[in-house]
Amino acid sequence: MAKAVAEAAATGEHLVVQAGTGTGKSLGYLVPALRHAVAENSTVVVSTATIALQNQLIGRDLPRLTEALEPLLGRRPAFAILKGRRNYLCRHRLEGAAAAPDEAELFDPHMLSSLGRQVRRLHEWAEETVTGDRDDLVPGVSDLAWRQVSVGANECMGAQMCPFGDECFAEQARAETVGADIVVTNHALLAIDAVQGYRLLPEHDLLLIDEAHELVDRVTSVATGVLSDRAVSVAAKRAAQICDVELTERLAETADGLALMVAETPPGRLDHLPDALATAVASVRDAAHACVSDLPDRTRDDPESASVRRLALAALEEVHRTAERILASDQQPMRERGDVVWLAKGARQTPGLRVAPLGVDQLLRDSLFTERTTVLTSATLALGGSFQLMAEQWGLDLAAGPDADRGERETTDGSDSSGTEGERPRWRAIDVGSPFDHARSGILYVARHLPPPGRDGLHPSYLDEIAELIDAAGGRALGLFSSTRAAVQAAEELRERLKHPILCQGDDSTGQLVREFAENEATCLFGTLSLWQGVDVPGPSLQLVIVDRIPFPRPDDPLASARQRAIGSGGGNGFLAVAATHAALLLAQGTGRLLRSVHDRGVVAVLDPRLATARYGAFLRSSLPPYWGTTDPEVARAALRRLDRAASQAA
Structure with a gap:
């Protein structure tokens, strides 16, 4: 290499x-x-x-x-490290962080009280930190709190204008790269x-x-635009400090109209915007453009005004650019579109429109x-x-x-x-290969006898299979599940059936759960996506990796489904290029958790029988490390029992 x-x-x-x-x-x-x-x-x-x-x-x-x-x-x-400006504390922004945040009216008093405590802690940390790097703040703070003391590249007024330019953490980090x-x-x-x-x-x-x-x-992710009523409201609030009041009130009103249309539109991919929603987006675009046109010229001798203008301009331009992009995509013929538009709603995301590139x-x-x-x-x-x-x-x-x-x-x-x-x-x-002898060190067991996975949670036979495998392994299991729902279901039901401790992602920070899992060989850890790629536990604490199903993207995933359709319409194999590729990457990453040193031994158990029976199974298997393969559950359990005995004797 x-x-x-x-x-x-x-x-x-x-x-x-x-x-x-x-x-x-x-x-x-x-x-x-x-x-x-x-x-x-x-x-x-x-x-x-x-x-x-x-x-x-x-x-x-x-x-x-x-x-x-x-x-x-x-x-x-x-050598030096460089991150985006948003990762560094901004001393000038910090000066105004005690004031109400841009989104203050959008949160309940309890959340704002917590926010205030976090911002006060950031003020104290600013007096002692050498780097101003968010990753050096332990424990960390919420994204909302951090936004009050940081700026993006498009929001920064520049070191020459800023009164704290000589002390800027981001500029210092960039200077170290010279x-x-x-x-x-x-x-x-x-x-x-x-x-x-x-x-x-x-x-x-x-x-x-x-x-x-x-x-x-x-x-x-970086190329994805988000248009929400919250983003429009923040832009209006920032603009209100320096723009004509009628224009900013008009922009604030378009936020209300957008919220109403978003609430009435079902989530999912939008190949065509409903007329009412398109009108709401166009109103946002026009109102944001009017505010941008009304912004005063930059004043070089007034840093405070320059900062206010820069923050307002960044928010307004982001809103205008995203609205324009959504409308432009909607007006193009389907075969010529370079973007995908969808409406996102959910407990963990701000309701709003998303627009992302097809490729x-x-x-x-x-x-x-x-x-x-x-x-x-x-x-x-x-x-x-x-x-x-x-x-x-x-x-x-x-x-x-x-x-x-x-x-x-x-x-x-x-x-x-x-x-x-x-x-x-x-x-x-x-x-360049690997120093591991996968065929001698690991077994790929596919539970061919199980029914195909369904949409209504884990089938009882899957829970029985997991229980038998964990029992044979004496714990030592990492369970990789396709959804939080499946991971929680398995953890809750198997805690009542097994003597081995079962940790589940969400019970504590992921880092702490992984540490507990590594320190106690009898423990099992169940979780979702971040565990598929983020766990490095060599030794006898991890001798069994369980995968509940092939991790295809959801059929209703807006971006994946649009990419698959676009490739198919061009004569390509959309399923192979998108869904199967996504699954192959995750499967290879997940099954790679098993062997982390040349001394490790273990079993990867894929419960989804389609890996052995479906036409695409050969493609997926050829993407994995070359473990020795079997579909016989007793072979897998016997190997795990031998490994458990050897590890217990060594301990």
């Missing part, structure tokens, strides 16, 4: 690397990246999806590597830099994207693959034995890509379709 990354840096050829768990892939790309940065006197950017990996790189890998490589490179390389050999950032900031046009990252000629299987979702391949192609050399890596990239599904989502030219079925490490090169003049970037892909 290190040789391939070094070659990519030298030739400018893009590289895709699948590196299984235990490979040490961070070293595989950091060593050649450091050498390249020092030799070329340039900066290399490393982007990750999770805070855990970001902290690992900054807190462990890079300090060790820079010390070890100093004698070989002639100097100690410098001259750094390695800058570690996250996919969200990378997406903001690419999607929204803010030049947040330093100039760089080599980009390393770790956890690359998350890239499309993170970029899609981000063209965006990534233009922003990532035409200006620099890019290396994308993850433990899970070759789905169904091929890199092509992921490459297509990233915007890499399939005709130029490698034939992943021709064997490990063998590649085919070619030109991509970025549309640039002259010689176009080329790319290749490799699978």
Whole structure:
């Protein structure tokens, strides 16, 4: 892997690397990246999806590597971390944080009282923090509280205008990246830099994207617009401080109209906006535009006015841009649309309209693959034995890509379709394998005898199967469920049937639950999505991974269903490209929780029989680590009993 990354840096050829768990892939790309940065006197950017990996790189890998490589490179390389401006406390915003928040009228008094306590704590923390980084605040505060003391890139008036510019935490973090050999950032900031046009990252000629299987979702999230009555009300309140009162009152009234239409419209994808809802959105768009036009010119000698104007402008432009985008999509012929619009409602989200891109391949192609050399890596990239599904989502030219079925490490090169003049970037892909002997260390058991999963919770036979497996394993089980409802149902019912402690996501913070699970070998942990990708528990505490069903996206998922339909209408296989790819990624990530060291042993039990019986089952199985497979429940239980005895004797 290190040789391939070094070659990519030298030739400018893009590289895709699948590196299984235990490979040490961070070293595989950091060593050649450091050498390249020092030799070329340039900066290399490393982007990750999770805070855990970001902290690992900054807190462990890079300090060790820079010390070890100093004698070989002639100097100690410098590294820095950079996050989005919203992650840093804003001293100027903090000055006004004691006042009522933008959304004050939208919350009950109890919530506002809690908010006040959190903001007071933030004031105290501001006096002692060196970084102003939200991740350094332990325990943390709510998103609402943090919004009172932070600003986004579009809300910041700039260090030259701000009276606290010399003390700005975000500017200090950015200053530390100047001259750094390695800058570690996250996919969200990378997406903001690419999607929204803010030049947040330093100039760089080599980009390393770790956890690359998350890239499309993170970029899609940044490119998604939200239009709610709450957002419109906040914009109106901010604008009221400097705009004509009639205009801001008109905008506030459109928020009420939007709320009424949202309440009357059922949730789901909107291929066509109902006339009344379209009228409400158009009213919001026009009222926001009128307020933007009425904003006074920026006053350079009045920082306070500049701040008020900047905050108002950011909120108004976001509302106007999203409303305009929703209406523009609605007016386009279906086959020409680049966006998907849907109405979201639910206990955990603000009711409102969402608009997201059908795909981000063209965006990534233009922003990532035409200006620099890019290396994308993850433990899970070759789905169904091929890199092509992921490459297509990233915007890499399939005709130029490698034939992943021709064997490990063998590649085919070619030109991509970025549309640039002259010689176009080329790319290749490799699978560097894993140090684990999956077939000897793990069993993939598919419960073929069970009925297909239904929509009305877990079937009693599924609960019986889980109970028998956990009993055989002596606990030691991680249960990965497709929904919170299923995880809670299993936990509640099995606590009454089993002697082993069962923790369930939501009982405590996820980090605390994982720690308890790791410390007590007899304990089981049940949960949903974040556990599929975020658990690293080597040793005898985890010898059984249970998956209740193939994690396809919900049939009514607006974005997934629209993407599937668009691919199908173009002659492609929408199910394979969207639903099966989504399921394969999650299954590979989830089943990868089992083996975290070369000494680990265990069983992955997939209760969904479709993995063995459906036509797409072979595609999904070929996306998983090459465990030894069985559909015999007694074989799986016998293996678990042997592992339990061995672990108990060792203890």
